[in-house]
Amino acid sequence: MANTLVYLLDGKxxxxxxxxxxxxxxxxxRKDKSDVKGQELWLDDENxxxxxxxxxxxxxxxxxxxxxxxxxEPMLKLEELKEVAKYIKEKYPETKIRVNTNGHANxxxxxxxxxxxxxxxxxxxxxLNGATKEEYDELSQPKFENAYDxxxxxxxxxxxxxxxxxxxIVEGYKGRHLDLKKCEEIATDLGAKFRVREWIVNGY
Ligand code: SF4
Numbered sequence: 001m002a003n004t005l006v007y008l009l010d011g012k013x014x015x016x017x018x019x020x021x022x023x024x025x026x027x028x029x030r031k032d033k034s035d036v037k038g039q040e041l042w043l044d045d046e047n048x049x050x051x052x053x054x055x056x057x058x059x060x061x062x063x064x065x066x067x068x069x070x071x072x073e074p075m076l077k078l079e080e081l082k083e084v085a086k087y088i089k090e091k092y093p094e095t096k097i098r099v100n101t102n103g104h105a106n107x108x109x110x111x112x113x114x115x116x117x118x119x120x121x122x123x124x125x126x127x128l129n130g131a132t133k134e135e136y137d138e139l140s141q142p143k144f145e146n147a148y149d150x151x152x153x154x155x156x157x158x159x160x161x162x163x164x165x166x167x168x169i170v171e172g173y174k175g176r177h178l179d180l181k182k183c184e185e186i187a188t189d190l191g192a193k194f195r196v197r198e199w200i201v202n203g204y
Contacts, residue, residue, distance in 0.1 A: 005048055006056040007039040007070075013063040015053060015084065016041050016070025017077040022104045024141040025129075027173045027199060030071040041071040050083035057084070062092055069100035078105065078113060085120040098123045102140070103154035104147060114157040124158050125195070126151060128167040131182035139170065152190060159191025167192040173199040 007014050019030075019042060034042050066088055068074035074081055085097050103126040105113050128151060130136035136148040158165035167187035169178055180196060187194040 002040045003044045003048070004039050004041055004056075005043075005053045006060060007036070007041070008060060008063075009037060009039075011063060012065045012067055013057065013060055014070060015057070015066065015068045015074070016043070016072070017048070017053065017068060017074045017080055018046055018070070018072040019043050020046065020076050021073040021102065022076070022108065022143050022147070023073070023102050023127075024143065025127075025170075026139055026141060027170055043071075048080070050080040050087070053080065053084045054087050057088070063095065065096045065098065067098045067100060069098075073102050073104065074099055075101050075105035075113070076108065078109065078116075082116065082120060085117070089120055096122045098125060100125045100127075101154075102127050102142075103151035104142070104144075106154050106157060107144065107147070107150040112157050114154070114161050114163065118161050118163060121163060123164040123166065124155075125166045125168055126155050126158070126192070127169075128152075128155070128183060128187060129169050129178075131179040131186060135178060139173070139176070152186070155187070155190040155192050165190075165192045166195050168195040168197055170199055171196050 005016055034040055068081055088095055088097060099121050101124060129139045133148040155165055155167055169183050171178055184194045
């Protein structure tokens with residue numbers, strides 16, 4: 001394996017912090033593929049430090065946007081995420097930093113971690129994936145109860161902190177269709193923008 005902690009996609013730098021996740025989404029790319037456009041995202045182990053990430057990051061040309069998103073939930077390595085984001089913000093203040101997350105972090109850490117990320121993260125993209133708990137559970141297969149409520153609370157925590165937040169859904173996976181209008185209303189009520197990702201076979 002390659003231990004790809006940092007990779008480039010469409011001119012943006014992506015950071016692949018972990019392969020762990022508190023969901024087991026039925027559409028998760030990693031179920032079917034071990035790479036994204038040829039980049040192997042299964043990690044050798046979970047022991048990489050922030051400095052390991054920074055060392056790989058510095059081998060790339062600076063990009064306008066950096067996204068924490070890989071084969072796992074990046075917020076499960078919160079301290080490393082914060083350290084890397086702080087490094088990027090200090091060295092490349094113009095770079096926009098986004099985190100793609102399942103929105104479970106406040107449940108995992110038993111505290112509201114969003115204020116700790118203010119000034120480091122410019123935008124969160126949170127997987128809403130459903131207008132109801134039932135829809136969410138079917139698509140996301142969370143590993144704990146009441147995950148849907150936790151996701152909504154996380155989105156609200158972001159908007160409460162005035163951090164840009166997008167609630168996203170995957171639409172059309174193997175013929176499954178969500179109530180888009182209701183999903184959008186939920187997103188708007190939580191202070192988030194709304195994004196629909198149409199399912200395509202390779203996921204991108
Ligand atoms: S939240 Fe993301 S990494 Fe986790 S199972 Fe779902 S798609 Fe995969």
